[in-house]
Amino acid sequence: MTDSTKTTENNNVANANSSAMASTRRGILGGVGFGLAATALAACGESNNAAAKDDVQAPAVVRKKRTLTMVTTWPKGLPGLFTAAQRLAARTKELTEGELDIKVYGAGELSPALQAFDDVASGAADMYHGAEYYWQSKSKAFNFFTAVPMGMTANEIMGWIDFGGGQELWEELSGQYGVIAFQGANTGQQMGGWFRKEVNTLEDFKGLKMRIPGLGGQVIRELGGAAETLAGGEIYQALQTGQIDATEWIGPWNDLALGFYQQAEYYYGPGFHEPGSSLSCGMNRKVWDSLTPRQQQAVRVACNEANHLSLGEFTYNNSISLQTLTQEHNVKLRTFSPEVLNRIDEISKDVRAQAGSGGGLEKKIYESFEKALSANALWGSVADGPFLNSRSKG
Amino acid sequence: MTDSTKTTENNNVANANSSAMASTRRGILGGVGFGLAATALAACGESNNAAAKDDVQAPAVVRKKRTLTMVTTWPKGLPGLFTAAQRLAARTKELTEGELDIKVYGAGELSPALQAFDDVASGAADMYHGAEYYWQSKSKAFNFFTAVPMGMTANEIMGWIDFGGGQELWEELSGQYGVIAFQGANTGQQMGGWFRKEVNTLEDFKGLKMRIPGLGGQVIRELGGAAETLAGGEIYQALQTGQIDATEWIGPWNDLALGFYQQAEYYYGPGFHEPGSSLSCGMNRKVWDSLTPRQQQAVRVACNEANHLSLGEFTYNNSISLQTLTQEHNVKLRTFSPEVLNRIDEISKDVRAQAGSGGGLEKKIYESFEKALSANALWGSVADGPFLNSRSKG
Numbered sequence: 112m113t114d115s116t117k118t119t120e121n122n123n124v125a126n127a128n129s130s131a132m133a134s135t136r137r138g139i140l141g142g143v144g145f146g147l148a149a150t151a152l153a154a155c156g157e158s159n160n161a162a163a164k165d166d167v168q169a170p171a172v173v174r175k176k177r178t179l180t181m182v183t184t185w186p187k188g189l190p191g192l193f194t195a196a197q198r199l200a201a202r203t204k205e206l207t208e209g210e211l212d213i214k215v216y217g218a219g220e221l222s223p224a225l226q227a228f229d230d231v232a233s234g235a236a237d238m239y240h241g242a243e244y245y246w247q248s249k250s251k252a253f254n255f256f257t258a259v260p261m262g263m264t265a266n267e268i269m270g271w272i273d274f275g276g277g278q279e280l281w282e283e284l285s286g287q288y289g290v291i292a293f294q295g296a297n298t299g300q301q302m303g304g305w306f307r308k309e310v311n312t313l314e315d316f317k318g319l320k321m322r323i324p325g326l327g328g329q330v331i332r333e334l335g336g337a338a339e340t341l342a343g344g345e346i347y348q349a350l351q352t353g354q355i356d357a358t359e360w361i362g363p364w365n366d367l368a369l370g371f372y373q374q375a376e377y378y379y380g381p382g383f384h385e386p387g388s389s390l391s392c393g394m395n396r397k398v399w400d401s402l403t404p405r406q407q408q409a410v411r412v413a414c415n416e417a418n419h420l421s422l423g424e425f426t427y428n429n430s431i432s433l434q435t436l437t438q439e440h441n442v443k444l445r446t447f448s449p450e451v452l453n454r455i456d457e458i459s460k461d462v463r464a465q466a467g468s469g470g471g472l473e474k475k476i477y478e479s480f481e482k483a484l485s486a487n488a489l490w491g492s493v494a495d496g497p498f499l500n501s502r503s504k505g
Numbered sequence: 506m507t508d509s510t511k512t513t514e515n516n517n518v519a520n521a522n523s524s525a526m527a528s529t530r531r532g533i534l535g536g537v538g539f540g541l542a543a544t545a546l547a548a549c550g551e552s553n554n555a556a557a558k559d560d561v562q563a564p565a566v567v568r569k570k571r572t573l574t575m576v577t578t579w580p581k582g583l584p585g586l587f588t589a590a591q592r593l594a595a596r597t598k599e600l601t602e603g604e605l606d607i608k609v610y611g612a613g614e615l616s617p618a619l620q621a622f623d624d625v626a627s628g629a630a631d632m633y634h635g636a637e638y639y640w641q642s643k644s645k646a647f648n649f650f651t652a653v654p655m656g657m658t659a660n661e662i663m664g665w666i667d668f669g670g671g672q673e674l675w676e677e678l679s680g681q682y683g684v685i686a687f688q689g690a691n692t693g694q695q696m697g698g699w700f701r702k703e704v705n706t707l708e709d710f711k712g713l714k715m716r717i718p719g720l721g722g723q724v725i726r727e728l729g730g731a732a733e734t735l736a737g738g739e740i741y742q743a744l745q746t747g748q749i750d751a752t753e754w755i756g757p758w759n760d761l762a763l764g765f766y767q768q769a770e771y772y773y774g775p776g777f778h779e780p781g782s783s784l785s786c787g788m789n790r791k792v793w794d795s796l797t798p799r800q801q802q803a804v805r806v807a808c809n810e811a812n813h814l815s816l817g818e819f820t821y822n823n824s825i826s827l828q829t830l831t832q833e834h835n836v837k838l839r840t841f842s843p844e845v846l847n848r849i850d851e852i853s854k855d856v857r858a859q860a861g862s863g864g865g866l867e868k869k870i871y872e873s874f875e876k877a878l879s880a881n882a883l884w885g886s887v888a889d890g891p892f893l894n895s896r897s898k899g
Contacts (some may be wrong), residue, residue, distance in 0.1 A: 198812060206600060236659060261896050264889060266659065266693060270821030299660060300888035339760035363884070381886035381895075408599060416806050419813035420667060427664030429888075430880035437883070446887055452895035460897075486824035489831070489899045490757070493774035493840055494694035494823075495658060496893030499885035501775075502655050503854075 160377070178212045178393035182231070184224040184241035186343065187217025191364060191425055192390065195296035196240035199392060199417040213238065213401075231395050232288045235299040239393045240295055242279075244325055249288065254472040255480045256281050258301075258385040259466060260330050260459035262480070264495075265297045265387030266420050267487040269472070272389070275483045280476045287472075291399050295392030295415040296421035299429065301382030302366065303447060304359035305375035310447070313454055322346055323357035326462050333458045343369070349361025350374035359384065363432035364425065372440045379445045382398075383455050392417075513836040572606045573792070576625070578618040578635035580737065581611025582768070585758060585819055586784065589690035590634035593786060593811040600803035605796075607632065625789050626682045633787045634689055637675075638719055643682065645860040646867040649874045650675050650686075652695075652779040653860060654724050654853035656874070658889075659691045659781030659816050666783070669877045675868045676887040681866075687795050689786030690815035693823065695776030696760065697841060698753035699769035704841070707848055715741055716752035720856050721778025727852045737763070744768035753778065757826035758819065766834045773839045777849050786811075 181200060185193040186246035193215070200213035227239040243256040255262075256277070263271060271277040272294055279287045304323065310316060319336035321328075321358050328338030341349055341358075349355045351374050358375070359382070360366050372378070392414050399407065434440040447455070467477020537603060575594060579587040587609070594607035612618035621633040622640045637650040649656075650671070657665060660720065665671040666688055679686050698717065713730035715722075722732030735743055735752075743749045752769070753776070754760050766772070786808050830836040839885050841849070861871020 134773070202806065205799075206806065208799070232568075264892070265817055266820040267824070269813065269817030270819075271823070272816045278537060300892060302888070320550040362888075381890075381892035382888065383892065386889075386892050405599075412596065412600065412806055412810055415813045416809040419663070419809045422660055423663030423667045425664075426660040426881070426884070427668040427877065429629070430661070430664070430877070430884040433884050433887075434880045444883075444887055446891045449895065452891070456897050483821065485898070486693050486828045487820070488896050489838075490820075490824040490827050491893035491896065492898055493827070493838055494696070494776065495780075495889055496775075497840045497846070498658070498694060498775035498777065498892055499890030501850060502882050502884045502885065503844065503850050504879070505884055 153312065163288070164204060171445050174208055174210050176212060177210055178214060179237040180221065181213050181215045181238040181240060182218075182219055182220075182222040182227045182236045183215060183239060184227050184245055185236045187220065190363070190368070191298065191361075191421065191428070192240075193217060195390065195421045196392075197294055198420065199413045202413040202416060203409050206413060207406055211406055213410065228288070228290065228393065231393055232290050234395050234397065235399045237277070237395055239391075241391060241393070242388060243292065243391050247325065247466075250284060250473060251469060252284055252476045254326055254466050255476050256284075256389060256391065258388040259463050259480075260326050260384045261386070261456050262459075262463065263387060263484055263487060263489065265299045265389070268298070268387055268389045268493070269294065269418070270487075271418065271480065271483040273411070276479050277483075280472070280479055283472060284476065285393065286396065289396045290393050291396050292388050292393035293411060294418045295414045296390040297418055298361060298385070298388045298390070299422055299425045299426070300380075300387055301362050301383075301385040302359065302406065303379040303382055305350070305366070305371045306356050306357040306377040306379060307375045308356070309377055309445065310357075310379070312448070313451060316451075319357060320355045322349065322355050323384065325384075326466060327359065329462050329465075330455055330458050333462075334454065347371065347374065362425065362429045363436055364428035367432045367436055372436055372442045376434065376441070376443050377445055378442045379447055381446070382445070383459070389418075390421075542644050542881070547736070552642065566602050568602055569772075570603055572608060573631040574615065575609045575618045575634060576612075576614075576616040576621045577609060577633060578612055578621050578639055581614065583759070584762070585692065585815065585822070586690065587611060589784065589815045590644040590729060590786075590810050592814065593689055596807040596810060597803050600807060601800055605800055605803065609634070609802050610658045611719060612613065622682070623779055624683050624789065625787055628789050628791065631789055631792045633785075635785060635787070636782060637686065637785050637856060641719065641860075644678060644867060645863060646870045648860050649870055650719055650785065652676075652782040652785060653874075654720050654778045655780070655850050656853075656857065657781060657878055657881060658885065659693045659780075659783070660782045661693070661878070662781055663688065663812070664881075665874065665877040670873050670879075673679075674873055677866060678870065679787065680790065683790045684787050685790050686785045686787035688783050688812045689808045690784035691759055691812055692755060692779070692782045692784070693816055693819045694774075694781055695756045695779040696735045696753065696778055697773040697778075698751050699744070699765045700751040700771040701758070701769045702750070703771055703839065704751075704773070704845070706842070706844060710845075713751060714749045716743065716749050717778065719752065720860060723859075724778060724849055724852050725821065727744050727856075728848065741765065741768065750898070756823045757830055758822035761826045761830055766830055766836045769833070770837050772830065773841055775840070777841070777846065777853070783812075784815075 181196060183193060183196050187193055196215050200215050203211050203213055209213040222230040222236060225245050227241050230236040230240045246253045282291055313334065316334040316336045320339060321331050321336055322339050322341045323331050324340040331338040337357060346358050347369060350358060350371065358371065360369060435443055467473055518879055566604050575590060577587060577590050581587055590609050594609050597605050614625040616630060619639050621635050624630040625633045637647040640647045676685055710728040710730045714733060715725050715730055716735045717725050718734040718735050725732040733749060741763060744752060744765065753764065754763060831838055861867055
């Protein structure tokens with residue numbers, strides 16, 4: 112990198128810079144004013160704050176408290192996901208100095224997981240924390256804002272949403288239902304799943320009964336397997352009784368906690384179906400519009416921070432947990448063979464195209480996503496890809 | 506992932522959760538109180554804020570303004586780096602409602618780039634935005650908080666610093682100089698560099714004159730090359746005149762702007778020497794201690810957000826710029842051969858060990874880093890690595 116002690120302002124740099132700043136304003140800040148937020152102001156007396164050393168004094172601000180209800184698609188307490196929603200809520204409260212008090216509920220407490228979006232759209236709840244692909248019965252294009260097979264990694268979807276036009280398209284899609292949503296956590300790369308037997312060739316997928324919902328399930332069906340949808344709490348027993356031969360869940364951190372290694376000893380990567388799942392914080396649009404610009408900004412910043420912390424947290428805990436699984440529980444770690452991954456890659460293109468084949472907006476989202484993905488794929492193949500494959504393991 | 510509609514609270518989940526929350530409090534929030542920050546309070550009259558619908562009213566807050574000086578190691582206007590510092594400053598001002606007004610200066614405006622740390626330590630400036638490895642003449646352990654050869658990717662260093670004990674060690678190291686620092690941007694994976702001729706074998710590195718500073722330069726020297734240190738503005742001409750045969754800089758986004766493709770047609774990945782450079786926001790410790798808890802929190806949140814946005818911004822712009830380089834400028838994209846990468850990996854272990862061979866704290870930092878890296882390496886080799894290598898390019 113640079114150790115320049117000179118300025119390098121030439122035309123190229125200046126142009127790239129002004130274009131970057133423009134896309135920043137357009138892409139990230141959306142409807143939120145970039146200047147100082149207007150809040151209720153009232154002149155007041157002297158501050159007794161010893162830490163403030165400068166002389167200029169701003170007007171006093173009066174805070175009114177407001178309680179917002181956040182439903183989630185996560186089992187209450189689920190590490191990394193429910194806790195990300197809690198962290199986001201706590202930070203929003205701090206940033207607004209108590210003005211916004213977000214109460215976070217686990218799946219089933221107020222709304223069943225898959226009903227979170229509807230309840231926020233109707234105003235029954237104010238906010239949700241969840242995964243957009245759970246709303247795919249409304250529009251398959253919602254999948255692109257969480258994860259699609261052989262799609263974007265965490266860093267890539269962060270780039271597309273904030274700098275590649277994704278956020279605007281997302282707001283257009285969610286806006287049809289009276290909802291606005293932002294990135295609010297990311298699991299990073301997931302795992303392909305737990306298998307009771309090795310799967311070396313395409314033949315091994317024929318007739319395989321695997322718990323894998325959504326678009327990932329479509330890929331498994333195209334491979335000749337039977338994709339099933341089971342709730343998290345039902346998986347362990349289904350593996351134990353032989354109802355299923357394999358299951359995916361999240362990644363080493365969460366999978367370790369559920370003990371799947373006791374029932375299936377082969378653990379396959381990568382998570383071709385969810386290469387970096389972006390999780391979302393949504394809000395009823397009327398509630399959003401009723402917030403002050405400063406409150407809107409607090410929610411946006413808390414979402415961005417939650418995404419940052421979540422990605423680091425998953426990366427660290429997945430790494431440590433994978434060591435535990437292989438060293439203490441004798442899990443047999445495997446990578447899908449090139450034959451299998453190449454076929455999955457082909458199928459995934461069709462699955463994504465189907466997800467983007469709805470109306471005009473669905474097509475626009477699909478095309479924007481694929482355009483960025485194509486650029487990401489080249490970059491990843493020469494940067495992080497060969498790096499991670501050549502670094503020695505301990 | 507989950508589509509559970511049930512709670513899965515068993516002992517494992519509950520334990521993992523409480524441990525995650527504990528590490529969050531310890532790891533991220535550091536000295537900043539997690540509760541509502543104490544600020545100067547004064548009772549005041551009714552708010553006229555129509556948006557606040559609840560009835561409870563908090564006391565009014567009086568704001569005092571304070572101007573802070575931030576020196577940077579970046580050429581003024583440099584996209585991605587100087588602009589990240591500007592974004593962080595703007596957000597801090599917004600979050601403190603104008604209390605903290607951070608003035609950002611380019612390298613050389615107030616302090617020469619490499620003097621930024623000293624000027625903040627002495628109190629000549631309040632803050633810096635830069636890269637910790639620029640302070641390696643004080644302690645080689647600073648390298649671990651930016652990037653080291655064959656070290657951590659962006660997501661991995663985010664995990665180590667916030668969840669693996671890195672932040673505490675960093676504060677211990679910086680504290681020796683009266684400075685405290687946080688993550689404040691990340692470039693993601695960089696590129697290995699621009700070469701006038703192909704480098705296929707180890708033999709091709711013998712006698713190679715390459716512009717590559719710091720620990721990356723040590724690796725090139727071990728390979729038999731001559732590593733040189735040149736400021737960013739001097740590289741183009743050095744390539745043109747044949748003073749150097751090769752150069753690294755940052756990645757496609759920034760490299761495109763400087764036009765290196767006009768002088769060297771082979772562009773090699775990955776950035777073995779900087780696989781995900783974490784950039785930092787530092788502050789004079791006395792200035793930090795004089796901030797209110799709420800102001801400290803605003804700086805921390807703005808740093809976290811800047812890191813999040815920066816990583817997405819680099820990923821997106823590097824991807825698009827690499828397409829431009831290959832499609833419009835006929836750049837020949839190459840990956841270092843397994844022979845070369847394996848040797849670099851061996852050398853890098855020694856280079857990292859040397860960087861961690863100082864006193865007791867240096868050793869502690871090195872050992873903590875290597876422990877996390879070892880876990881990261883296993884995870885990356887089964888997750889993002891094979892994924893990025895098997896995804897088709899367009």
